[in-house]
Amino acid sequence: MKGAGGQGSPVPFLVPALLIVFAVLIFPIVFSFVVSLFDWPLSAGGGERHFVGAGNYVDLVQEKEFWNSLKLQLGFIFIAIPLELLLGLSAALLLNREFVGGKVVRALILLPVFFLPVVSGMTWRFMLQPRYGALNNFLLAIGTPEITWLGHPSFAYAAIIVQDIWRMWPFVFMLLYAGLAGIPTDVLEAAEIDGATFWKRLFRVILPLMYPTILTALLLRIIDALRIFSEVYVMTEGGPGMATTLFSLYTHRQAFGYMKVGMSSAMAVFLLVISIVFAVTLVRKNMSLEKLEDQGGNR
Amino acid sequence: MTLANRRKSITAAVMFFAVLLLIVELYPIFITLLNGFRRDIVILSGQKFALSQLTTDSYMLVFKNTQMMKAMGNSIVVGLLSTLLSVGVGAMAAYGISRFKFRGRNALAYSFLVFRMLPQMSLVVALYMMFRFVGLRDTIFGITLAHSSFNVPYVIWMLIPFFTAVDKSYEEAAMVDGCSRFTLFRLVFLPLVAPGLVVAAVFAFINSWNEFLYALILTGTKAMTAPVAISSLIGGDTLTWGQMCAASTVMLTPVFVFTLAMQRFLIRGVSAGGVKG
Numbered sequence: 001m002k003g004a005g006g007q008g009s010p011v012p013f014l015v016p017a018l019l020i021v022f023a024v025l026i027f028p029i030v031f032s033f034v035v036s037l038f039d040w041p042l043s044a045g046g047g048e049r050h051f052v053g054a055g056n057y058v059d060l061v062q063e064k065e066f067w068n069s070l071k072l073q074l075g076f077i078f079i080a081i082p083l084e085l086l087l088g089l090s091a092a093l094l095l096n097r098e099f100v101g102g103k104v105v106r107a108l109i110l111l112p113v114f115f116l117p118v119v120s121g122m123t124w125r126f127m128l129q130p131r132y133g134a135l136n137n138f139l140l141a142i143g144t145p146e147i148t149w150l151g152h153p154s155f156a157y158a159a160i161i162v163q164d165i166w167r168m169w170p171f172v173f174m175l176l177y178a179g180l181a182g183i184p185t186d187v188l189e190a191a192e193i194d195g196a197t198f199w200k201r202l203f204r205v206i207l208p209l210m211y212p213t214i215l216t217a218l219l220l221r222i223i224d225a226l227r228i229f230s231e232v233y234v235m236t237e238g239g240p241g242m243a244t245t246l247f248s249l250y251t252h253r254q255a256f257g258y259m260k261v262g263m264s265s266a267m268a269v270f271l272l273v274i275s276i277v278f279a280v281t282l283v284r285k286n287m288s289l290e291k292l293e294d295q296g297g298n299r
Numbered sequence: 300m301t302l303a304n305r306r307k308s309i310t311a312a313v314m315f316f317a318v319l320l321l322i323v324e325l326y327p328i329f330i331t332l333l334n335g336f337r338r339d340i341v342i343l344s345g346q347k348f349a350l351s352q353l354t355t356d357s358y359m360l361v362f363k364n365t366q367m368m369k370a371m372g373n374s375i376v377v378g379l380l381s382t383l384l385s386v387g388v389g390a391m392a393a394y395g396i397s398r399f400k401f402r403g404r405n406a407l408a409y410s411f412l413v414f415r416m417l418p419q420m421s422l423v424v425a426l427y428m429m430f431r432f433v434g435l436r437d438t439i440f441g442i443t444l445a446h447s448s449f450n451v452p453y454v455i456w457m458l459i460p461f462f463t464a465v466d467k468s469y470e471e472a473a474m475v476d477g478c479s480r481f482t483l484f485r486l487v488f489l490p491l492v493a494p495g496l497v498v499a500a501v502f503a504f505i506n507s508w509n510e511f512l513y514a515l516i517l518t519g520t521k522a523m524t525a526p527v528a529i530s531s532l533i534g535g536d537t538l539t540w541g542q543m544c545a546a547s548t549v550m551l552t553p554v555f556v557f558t559l560a561m562q563r564f565l566i567r568g569v570s571a572g573g574v575k576g
Contacts, residue, residue, distance in 0.1 A: 008480045013395030014407070016388040017451055024448035025414050028425035035425065095317060099310050105317045107562060112324050114558045118511050118526045119547040122533055123327045126334075126540055132345035134330065170324065178566050227418030230511035234530045248420040255424045256516070268421035279416040280409075289408050289459070 029272065036265035042255060056266040066267070068242055069250035072157065076246060077225045080164045084221060085214070087165070088172025093202075095173075096180050106177070113171045121231035124163045125150065150236055153243035160232050160244050164225070172217045179213030180206070212286055219282035226275050247271060328551075335545035342540045357541035366520075367546060370528030374550075376439060377524055378507040381446040386500050388447075389454030390492070394484050396455070397462040398470070408459065415452040419512045422448065427516050437519040445513040450503045457502065461495030462488065498564045501557050508554065525550055 036057070039050040060066045095106055112120070127134045128149035136146040149155045183206065191201045207214070229248040232238070238245035238253065245253065251271065255264035334342055336353045346352070361367055396408050426445055427436070435441030465488060473483050489496070514524040529550065532543040558565065 008399065010395035010399035010401055012481070013391040013399075013484070017392035017411075017455065020384075020388060020444075020447055020451050021411075021414060024426065024444055025417070025422070028422045028429065031425040031429065032421065035428070091320065094313055097310070097313065099314055099317075101314070102317075105321060107559060108321055109324055110558065110565065111328060111555060114505075114554050115328060116509050116526060116547065116550055116554065118509075118530055119331065119551065120327070122530065122543055122547070123331050125533065126543075127327065127330070132343060134326075137345070166324070166327070174566060223416045227420060229420055230515075230526070233511075233515075234533070237534075248418065251420050251424075255427075261424060261428065264424050268424055271418055272421040275416065275418050275421070276413060279413045282416070283409050283412050287409075287412060289405055 032265045032268050032272070035261055036269050038262045040260075040262040040265075042259040042261045052262070056262045057270075060263065060266055060270075065242060065245075065250065069245050069247050072243075072245065073226070073247040075157075076161060076164070076228070077222060080161050080168075081218065081221045081225060083165050084169040084172045085218060087169040088174075088176050088217070089214070091169075091173045092176040092180050093206075096177065110170050110174055112167045113174070115167060117167075117231045118234050120163060120167050121234035124159065124166075124231075125235045128159055151240055153240055156236050156240060156244050160235060160246075163231060163235065164228065167231075168221065168224070172221065175217045175220075176210065176213060179210045182213075183209050216282065216286045219278060219286070223275060223278050223282065226271065226278070331544045331551075332548055333544075334541055335548045337541050339539045339541040343538060357545040360539075361542050361546045361549070364542070366523075367525070367528050367532075370523045370525045371546075371549070373439065373442075373518075373522055374508060374525040377443050377446060377522075378504045380439070380443045381450055381507045382500050382503045384443065385447050385450035385454045385503050386496060389451050389499065390458055390489065390496060391484070392451075393455045393458035393462050394488055397459050398465075398488075408455075411452040411455045415449055415456065419449075419510075423512055423516045426513070430517055436517060437521045439522050442514060442518050442522050442524065445517055446507045446510060449510075450506055453506060454499045454503055457499040458492065458495050461492040465491050498561065501561060502564075505554055505557060508550070 037051060037053055037055075039052045039055065041048065091109070095102065115123075128136075130136055130146055130148050133149075135149065139146050147155065149159055187205065187209070188201070191205045196204070227248060228246060229252070232244055232246055232249060233252070236244040238249040242250075247267070248271070251264050251267040254260050254267060333348070335357055336355065337348075338352070338354060338356050341352050392411075396404060430436040430441050430445075435444070469487050469491070470483065473487050478486070509526065510524070511526045511530070514527045515530075518524065518527065525546070529543060529546045531537075532539045532546065
């Protein structure tokens, strides 16, 4: 083990962090699980609580709205993330060469990733407004009638997906570009000299070598997409109707719209389990402590 | 076509696509910046852009909006406090993990990383009820504590490589001099990992600065942070786009400055759990 000193006890150094983790992570997780077993209304006075066991979970799977939110959530992940990977990979391959202003382009293209999610949601909401939104101005200019984008269920759903793709493909690009730069140039040149076509080089050399990076990007994006909330909340508030009520938005609505904390906690536990599965997969496969330690402070 | 010519035309095509990508990616950011300098009424009436519309009226309205100013103040205070707390506590834990051998070391390190990736939505309802019970709801301390739920694990994971990189000889020399582990940590390690502390602090601050869901649920009028205050500028009958864009620009400026200044650390910064609200 590199650098580990060995003697003495690490406990005093770990205790403060563990206390915080217990107070704001472990305890709320356990508490969520407990609440999910109760019919627990959200009211200032506490309200009547009844132990219902797995009742909330049973109610959930019988609820049409629950399946709707799950379907929207999965659709969001299955549409947005492959496109983000594709765009990110194409841009990484395209921009992986020296040209005038290349550095500036690669830096500026990352700005959307750091655009505050709330601001991004509101800016997209603005651009999609009738009368003064940019997209409708464009439609009017080319002579087509304008559309109330966020008032239409399918368009609103498409809009939240486009918003996410716009903001997050540069994130994928950033990871894949670094991965691509990590491939030794002589490997690539050897393949080129051998006369391999671009597609052959891509599928036989580049993609296999980049597999760990692509997997990391994929898992990070899935974990991130599972918890999407603020952008959509400010963009559509889950509407029109329930058309953009993704999983987190429905969990929120259960607690603070319908005042059913028990049901909301059952959904929270469900989401937690899925997220832990993906997070543990990611950590096991691609984020070993040894690898992290080898990076040292140089990167 | 000769090889050199082919190369040249490929480069030209790449530059063309690069510019196209940049336009698409920067357009929404650009109109946010631009509309901050236009008045609400001008935006809502759908007038075509003209230079004569440029004014700082929206900024003036934002700066005169006491609720917004209070929320921005809260954001700064919560960001600084939660950064201080998580860097302090996180540096100690990262030191404990990287410079000691103990059972369960790997498991502990990995669980911190997994904790960073949990969705806020699955914790916030429980936090809401806990905070209401102990009186932490709508307090600066409460929201600071909530933000450390993602910042402490984040800082630990960011700092481990910096602590591991410190050479053993420093430690051994200090131990021979009879330093305690804590003095060693304070006087030897902290100065050596200072660059790491700065990077971790910047990202921790941005994490807190951007955070929306905890702030929405766990704060009210007293401890509300800026992202929630900005979101309340739009909705229902209030459509103050100009002010929204002006306030957003104020929020975005430090984030963009840090991002462009910290290019070197971006990848590690975001892989450790994203700079996401």
